[in-house]
Amino acid sequence: DAKTTQPTSMDCAEGRAANLPCNHSTISGNEYVYWYRQIHSQGPQYIIHGLKNNETNEMASLIITEDRKSSTLILPHATLRDTAVYYCIVRVAFKAAGNKLTFGGGTRVLVKP
Amino acid sequence: GAGVSQSPSNKVTEKGKDVELRCDPISGHTALYWYRQRLGQGLEFLIYFQGNSAPDKSGLPSDRFSAERTGESVSTLTIQRTQQEDSAVYLCASNNVNEKLFFGSGTQLSVL
Numbered sequence: 001d002a003k004t005t006q007p008t009s010m011d012c013a014e015g016r017a018a019n020l021p022c023n024h025s026t027i028s029g030n031e032y033v034y035w036y037r038q039i040h041s042q043g044p045q046y047i048i049h050g051l052k053n054n055e056t057n058e059m060a061s062l063i064i065t066e067d068r069k070s071s072t073l074i075l076p077h078a079t080l081r082d083t084a085v086y087y088c089i090v091r092v093a094f095k096a097a098g099n100k101l102t103f104g105g106g107t108r109v110l111v112k113p
Numbered sequence: 114g115a116g117v118s119q120s121p122s123n124k125v126t127e128k129g130k131d132v133e134l135r136c137d138p139i140s141g142h143t144a145l146y147w148y149r150q151r152l153g154q155g156l157e158f159l160i161y162f163q164g165n166s167a168p169d170k171s172g173l174p175s176d177r178f179s180a181e182r183t184g185e186s187v188s189t190l191t192i193q194r195t196q197q198e199d200s201a202v203y204l205c206a207s208n209n210v211n212e213k214l215f216f217g218s219g220t221q222l223s224v225l
Contacts, residue, residue, distance in 0.1 A: 036214075043117070043204050043216025044156065087155075101214060103148075103156035 004088045009108040018075040020107055022088030025069045030092050033064060034101065035073050037084040044087065044103070047073065078111045085109070115139075117217035119205050125223045126195055134190040134220045138207030145188050146214065147180055148204045156204065162188065195224045 005023040012018040024033065034049040048055055048062045050071075055062045061074040075082055087106040118137040126132050138145050147159040158172040162182040173179070177195075182188040192199055202219040 034213075041218075043206070043218055044214070045216070046213035049213070101146075102158060105155045 004090055004104055006086075006088050006104065006107045008105065009110070011110045011112055012075075012078050014080060014111055014113050015077055018078040018082065018109060018111070020073040020075075020086050020088075020109065021070065022073070023070045024088070024090045027068050027090050028092070031090045032092070033062065033068075033071050034089045034091065035060070035062065036087045036089065036101075036103070037082075038087070038106070039081075039084040047086075080111050080113065083109060083111045117205055117207055117215050119203075119217035119220050121220060122218065123221045123223075125225065127225055128197060129194055131191065131193045132195055132222065134192075134203050134222070136188045136190070136205030136207075136217060138186070138188070138205070139215055141185075142207035142209055142215075143185055144208050145182055146206045147188070147190050148206065149174075149201045150204060150219070151201045159190070159203075192222075195222075197224050200224045 003026065032049050032051050035047040036044040037047055038044040047059050048057055050062045050064055052064060054064060062071060064071045073086065085106040085108050087103050089101050089103060091101060117139055120135045124132055143164045145162045148156040149159055150156050160173055160180045161169040177193045180188060180190045190203060200223050202221050204216055204219045206214040206216040208214045
C-alpha cells in the first residue's frame, strides 16, 4: 500500500472549516484514499473514503486532486468535539489477502474556541 | 452487540506474568484485527483473521505474542512473560471484507 505524508499537527477555529492535507504521490490506480480519526481514549472511527471523485457524507468532504497524488479532508464547521488525530490511509480496496489498514502518524488537530 | 467489545478495559500486571485480552467483534463480521498503540504513537498492526483462512501474523513483535479466534466470533490476544515495553493500548477491530473498520475502545495494558 502507498505511503502517505500528513502534517504532524494543526489548529483550527471552532465554527470554521478545517482543511486537512494528505500527500500520497506513489498511489496506484486501484488504491483508495481512506480517512479515519481517533478521539482521545477511543478507538479510531471511519470518516470517509474515495477513489477519484470528490466525496461528501454527513461528517466530512474529501477532495482528491486530478492526478490523485494528494487529497484534502474538509470538516465544514469544526466543533470542539472534532479535536482528534486524523489518519489518511491509501490501500487497495479489493485485496484477496492482507486486508489490514496501515496507520501512519496522522495529523493531531486541535479545535480552539 | 452493537459494537466491538473489548475486555478488560484496563489491565495492570507485573513483569513476567502472562495476560489475555479479549475481543468480541460485531456479529456477522468475518474479519478481525488486533493493533497496538503505544503512548503518543500511531497504530501498529499485530494480526488479522479472515474467516477460515490462515491468520496474517506478520505484525506480531515476538513469539511471546499469540492470538486465537474461535470461528467468526471471539478472539483472545495472549502476551506471555510480559515486559515493560508491552505497555500500550491494544485495539481490536472488525469488518466484512472491503468495508470500513469498526474499532473497540481498547484495553490499556500497564506492565509494572
